[in-house]
Amino acid sequence: MDFDYDLFVIGAGSGGVRAARVSAAYGARVAIAEDHQVGGTCVIRGCVPKKLLVYGAHFAEDLADARQFGWDVPDCRFDWPRLRDTVLAEVARLNRAYTDTLNNNRVEIILERAAVAGPNRVRLAGGREVTARHILIATGAWPVIPDVPGAEHGITSNEVFHLDTLPRRVVIAGGGYIANEFAGIFHRFGAHVTLINRGDTILRGYDEGVRDRLLQISMTKGIEFRFNTRFADIARRDDGTLAITLGSGDVIEADLLLFATGRAPNTRGLGLAEAGVALDDQGAVIVDADNRTNIPSIHAVGDVTNRVQLTPVAIREGQAFADTLFGNKPWRVDYDCIPAAVFSHPPLAGVGLTEGEAKNRLGAVKVYTSDFRPMKNVLAGRNERALYKMICDPVTERVVGLHMIGPDAPEILQAAAIAVKAGLTKKQFDQTVALHPSMAEELVLMR
Known part of the structure; x- marks a missing residue:
């Protein structure tokens, strides 16, 4: 059968855009449908604009602390509309950048809602139907609102x-x-x-x-x-x-x-159940390790599968999908030891097993900690203390988990996560000379 496209992607978020771009680079005829803005939850209404608000909020503490460092900082007034509009302008720029990336890779962008009409058919909101050899569902997740009056x-x-x-x-x-x-x-x-x-x-x-x-x-x-x-x-x-x-x-x-x-898989109204695609009790698309549903021509990546709702995971799934299906370079995503962060005030981050998980899995663990007051907080008169925890196998001393809260914790953990993923031991951390004075040096000084 002669199809209109080799691949039709529904949803132009992080996973869908990566899959579409890479598939097209391999020579596939690709179209992607999006009923909002190209970029998806993370770029348009999630982690990117939120992180910009986190930066904006942190200036409240930085301005107050600056006085203890000799700066004559007057009382400052916060202008919400100015920050809001600046953030939204950055979101618009990213939307254009993602759109340009797809266009440069000859991916056809269809700014219309799309639904599955069959194993190889997609129906657009305007009524047009197209065919595709493969269909990829990458519609992400949607906020859950509790059932309460008002x-x-x-x-x-x-x-x-x-x-x-x-x-x-x-x-x-x-x-x-x-x-x-x-x-x-x-x-x-x-x-x-x-x-x-x-x-x-x-x-x-x-x-x-x-x-x-x-x-x-x-x-x-x-x-x-x-x-x-x-x-x-x-x-x-x-x-x-x-x-x-x-x-x-x-x-x-x-x-x-x-x-x-919470956020639930965004599958409502996509015609998946009618097309015979298996969904779980939360509406998530059920896929195998190669992102395939029970319908051989229909696939899914990202939050819509409810495996791990993280943007980097969706991107990696989209890459694996394209490499495997169109690049003749099959590989699968490894979901073990994925780092995660919370951009709270102060931020926290972790990778691997928590202390409780490690005890359940290993029976016994060795826990090393560093509970300290960051140097900047000391001079600023701020009493907040950072906490680093290292969870180790009691026999091999292999680091199975690393968790921290304190200034720049996510930035520090990204590098440390490589060591945990590689299976390094507490001794190898100890053999590394500390970088002083820094908060990160506590990683090799824990007792």
């Missing part, structure tokens, strides 16, 4: 970058990385932040000692946490403020409610 008065991380004014009182629902990152951002912008969590802990999946340190620091700064708490009702008053009633009967007044309660 939930329509809240927003998600999709909308937070477009606020007209900066709220004075912010309630954030959730305890994951998005919730804690925006808690730090809004707090440093001067808002009172209350984080509502239906569970009893924050940042599940991260090392307990590190996440407890973040909770301690956040509470000291004035961020309020309410655990084991659910929403009962959300009402908007005539003056535009919100009255948020909790399951306990308490009422919290707020100017903004941000739902950060």
Whole structure:
């Protein structure tokens, strides 16, 4: 059969763009459909603009600390519209850059919603149908909004970058990385932040000692946490403020409610079930190690598969898909030992097994720590302490996990993650001369 395309990609996020670009470079005829902006969640409404807000928020502490370093810093006023518009301008630039990349690789961009109409057919929103030898689903994930009366008065991380004014009182629902990152951002912008969590802990999946340190620091700064708490009702008053009633009967007044309660695979309305594509109970596309669904011509990469919801993972999956299918260079993504970070205030990062996971898997572990006050914090009069943890196999001394919280923790961990991935031992860390004075030197000084 003569198809219109060798590959049709639905979703122009990180994974879809990488798969489309590389496949086209191998000579495939490729089209990609996107109903919003090229770049996807990370670039348009996720990690990139959020990290820019993190930078903006951190200036609040930097300006205050600068006085202890001899700088005559006057009281400064924060201008939210200026930062918002600058961030959105950068997002627009990245959208153009991604679009140019696809165009330069001769990928046809279709700015239209697309759905699967069969094993080799795609139906566009305008009614046109096209055929493709292979179809790749790369539609990412979408914020989950809890089923509670008045939930329509809240927003998600999709909308937070477009606020007209900066709220004075912010309630954030959730305890994951998005919730804690925006808690730090809004707090440093001067808002009172209350984080509502239906569970009893924050940042599940991260090392307990590190996440407890973040909770301690956040509470000291004035961020309020309410655990084991659910929403009962959300009402908007005539003056535009919100009255948020909790399951306990308490009422919290707020100017903004941000739902950060997880992200679900974005498969609704894509025609996948009708085409016979197997989905799990959360709506995620089920794929094998080569990103293939149960329909041989249909594949999926990225958050829509709900394997690991991280942008670098989606990019790597897209690369493996293109190399394997069109480049005659088959390989599979290794999901072991993936580093992750939370850009909170201060940030935390980790790779490998947590202490709890290591004990469950190995039975016993050796844990080395460094609990210290960064030099900059000492001179600035800031009492925040950093914490580094190294988890080792008790027999071989191989480092199986590394976790840290403190200034620049994600930047330090990226290099250290290579050592953990390579299976290096505590002795090899110890044999490396410290780079002094630095926070990173604590990695080779832990006891």
